[in-house]
Amino acid sequence: MTELLTSAQMRAIELAEIESGAVTGLQLMERAGRGAVETALAKWPELAKGRHRALILCGPGNNGGDGFVIARRLADRGWSVDVFLYGDGSGLPPDAKTNHDLWLEMGRVSPCAPETIRACERPDLFVDAVFGTGLTRPLPDMLNEVLDVRLMNVWSEAQSIRRLAVDCPSGLNLDTGMVPSDGETAPRVNSADLTVSFHSVKAGHKLALGPVLCGDVRTVDIGLTGPDAAERAMVGTAPDPDRARLAAPEFLHSDLPLRLWPGSMIAKLRGQGHKYDYGHAMVLAGGPGRGGAARMAARSALRSGAGLVTVLCPPDALTENACHLDAIMLRACGDPDAFRQIVDDRVSSLCLGPGMGVGEETRALVAAALAHRRGDRGWRDPAVVLDADALTSFADAPDALFALTHARTVLTPHEGEFARLFPDLAQSSRGQRSKIDVVRIAADRAGCVVLLKGEDTVIAQPGGGASVHSATGARAVPWLATAGAGDVLAGLIAGLAAPETAPDLFCVTEAAVWLHCEAARCFGPGLIAEDLPEMLPKVFSTLAR
Ligand SMILES: NC(=O)C1=CN([C@@H]2O[C@H](COP(=O)(O)OP(=O)(O)OC[C@H]3O[C@@H](n4cnc5c(N)ncnc54)[C@H](OP(=O)(O)O)[C@@H]3O)[C@@H](O)[C@H]2O)[C@@H](O)CC1
Ligand SMILES: Nc1ncnc2c1ncn2[C@@H]1O[C@H](COP(=O)(O)OP(=O)(O)O)[C@@H](O)[C@H]1O
Numbered sequence: 001m002t003e004l005l006t007s008a009q010m011r012a013i014e015l016a017e018i019e020s021g022a023v024t025g026l027q028l029m030e031r032a033g034r035g036a037v038e039t040a041l042a043k044w045p046e047l048a049k050g051r052h053r054a055l056i057l058c059g060p061g062n063n064g065g066d067g068f069v070i071a072r073r074l075a076d077r078g079w080s081v082d083v084f085l086y087g088d089g090s091g092l093p094p095d096a097k098t099n100h101d102l103w104l105e106m107g108r109v110s111p112c113a114p115e116t117i118r119a120c121e122r123p124d125l126f127v128d129a130v131f132g133t134g135l136t137r138p139l140p141d142m143l144n145e146v147l148d149v150r151l152m153n154v155w156s157e158a159q160s161i162r163r164l165a166v167d168c169p170s171g172l173n174l175d176t177g178m179v180p181s182d183g184e185t186a187p188r189v190n191s192a193d194l195t196v197s198f199h200s201v202k203a204g205h206k207l208a209l210g211p212v213l214c215g216d217v218r219t220v221d222i223g224l225t226g227p228d229a230a231e232r233a234m235v236g237t238a239p240d241p242d243r244a245r246l247a248a249p250e251f252l253h254s255d256l257p258l259r260l261w262p263g264s265m266i267a268k269l270r271g272q273g274h275k276y277d278y279g280h281a282m283v284l285a286g287g288p289g290r291g292g293a294a295r296m297a298a299r300s301a302l303r304s305g306a307g308l309v310t311v312l313c314p315p316d317a318l319t320e321n322a323c324h325l326d327a328i329m330l331r332a333c334g335d336p337d338a339f340r341q342i343v344d345d346r347v348s349s350l351c352l353g354p355g356m357g358v359g360e361e362t363r364a365l366v367a368a369a370l371a372h373r374r375g376d377r378g379w380r381d382p383a384v385v386l387d388a389d390a391l392t393s394f395a396d397a398p399d400a401l402f403a404l405t406h407a408r409t410v411l412t413p414h415e416g417e418f419a420r421l422f423p424d425l426a427q428s429s430r431g432q433r434s435k436i437d438v439v440r441i442a443a444d445r446a447g448c449v450v451l452l453k454g455e456d457t458v459i460a461q462p463g464g465g466a467s468v469h470s471a472t473g474a475r476a477v478p479w480l481a482t483a484g485a486g487d488v489l490a491g492l493i494a495g496l497a498a499p500e501t502a503p504d505l506f507c508v509t510e511a512a513v514w515l516h517c518e519a520a521r522c523f524g525p526g527l528i529a530e531d532l533p534e535m536l537p538k539v540f541s542t543l544a545r
């Protein structure tokens with residue numbers, strides 16, 4: 001798994017390495033600039049042959065310093081290079097100043113202004129080295145104008161001008177994935193075809209607008225990778241409280257075999273035993289005509305590996321459910337008393353919410369589920385997945401829910417449900433806080449794992465451990481925005497968490513989100529929620545690799 005660093009963490013790593021004497025800032029900058037050029041030429045082999053023209057915008061910090069290295073490296077290859085500087089060359093930090101001066105021995109630096117940039121000859125490569133991890137405020141209007149992709153239209157065949165961003169498209173906050181704005185003018189669109197980042201991916205590359213603006217994100221090793229970084233991002237272990245990670249089969253810039261992750265998170269792929277060893281998952285359903293959501297969750301739990309799955313529904317919904325269920329068992333359960341009689345100590349996971357209805361009855365069943373313990377056999381308490389109506393039923397009193405939740409609970413809200421439980425952390429109130437940070441706060445407050453859905457799904461547990469799953473780029477699955485997809489995810493978590501040998505609940509939840517997305521990718525466009533559980537066998541069949 002890959003670490004997702006904040007800008008401050010990246011600076012701290014660089015500083016520690018420089019202070020240790022292992023490397024100088026100038027060496028790091030040279031490697032960064034060289035790495036950006038090599039990565040761009042590898043992506044666009046047509047630019048690796050012959051001489052081309054680059055237009056490079058440099059900023060007043062070290063990101064600009066990388067830009068001067070890139071200018072020098074391209075000029076060495078015979079390219080024509082136009083360099084513009086935002087700010088004053090004499091005010092550059094030392095390493096950037098050194099590279100600025102080295103470039104001046106080879107070419108010119110012009111002040112950054114829209115008119116002069118538009119008057120340039122058409123470039124083949126446009127390089128944005130204005131701001132990276134040091135962005136502190138919204139871009140000034142002039143920079144918004146020159147970085148706007150539409151400026152390219154002054155040149156012929158604008159579509160074929162390649163846009164390379166150094167560390168990020170300038171204006172993007174690498175902690176949040178948001179583009180800060182002064183609220184008066186909407187920020188313009190600065191997007192790149194290729195973003196070359198250094199040492200490790202930053203959170204902002206994967207959150208919010210980051211994936212859309214950055215294009216293809218590649219990471220260059222600039223020699224900072226140490227055992228510390230490797231160990232902290234270990235696969236399948238509980239997350240580091242200080243470092244967020246990416247829920248993806250990657251490790252230290254390389255692909256990880258799927259059998260190691262997520263394969264090792266799926267008990268049934270590696271275990272032995274009878275059905276009870278794989279646990280009994282129970283899914284609570286709503287009244288007549290509302291059972292579809294719970295049935296899809298139940299099917300997903302059974303497909304993902306629970307040994308047994310039972311749907312519990314109010315007595316008047318028995319006939320409807322019986323018409324639809326075969327391998328999944330069915331019991332009548334309309335209130336907490338019935339729940340306590342039915343749920344024995346072999347029940348190892350519970351899923352509540354999909355289609356249950358909002359109100360007192362659901363609140364009472366949620367309370368009964370959260371109070372359930374496994375008894376004297378020494379087994380873990382059941383995992384309790386709360387989604388949809390189980391969350392909305394507590395909109396008026398979220399603290400009442402948080403008083404009941406325990407460490408084996410997962411809340412799986414979408415943004416709307418999240419806003420009901422955590423109004424001060426809702427998207428509209430989030431300000432410049434990152435999605436990772438608000439989900440961390442939510443997990444601390446709720447005392448359990450919280451998963452906030454989206455193309456950038458964030459999972460956090462109390463104490464700070466956090467993970468991001470990014471359904472973007474090659475893993476984009478817009479067709480997953482379909483009614484019931486969330487119900488299937490809730491069931492998938494319950495199913496993966498049910499076996500006695502299931503890993504830690506946070507790790508199971510991470511794997512579930514990846515598998516959910518993978519099932520959608522496997523099916524492709526046209527997907528409806530019912531298709532997701534049916535794709536799981538195909539996904540599992542790829543995990544031996
Ligand atoms: N350190 C290393 O060894 C290595 C670093 N590397 C590279 O360095 C980059 C980080 O460099 P950095 O810390 O200098 O920050 P950077 O992004 O250049 O910007 C800071 C400057 O911008 C200014 N500024 C900010 N926002 C602004 C705004 N909206 N409008 C106007 N001005 C604004 C800010 O001004 P201030 O806020 O201080 O007034 C300051 O002058 C990193 O992304 C990577 O590319 C690589 O070479 C690897 C080795
Ligand atoms: N555009 C998208 N790209 C990737 N995943 C998506 C997208 N839209 C929705 N999803 C995922 O689909 C699921 C939808 O869940 P939810 O909003 O609870 O739907 P429902 O309540 O209809 O089941 C979540 O896991 C979410 O992350």
Ligand SMILES: [K+]
Binds near residue numbers: 131166168169
């Ligand atoms: K940049």
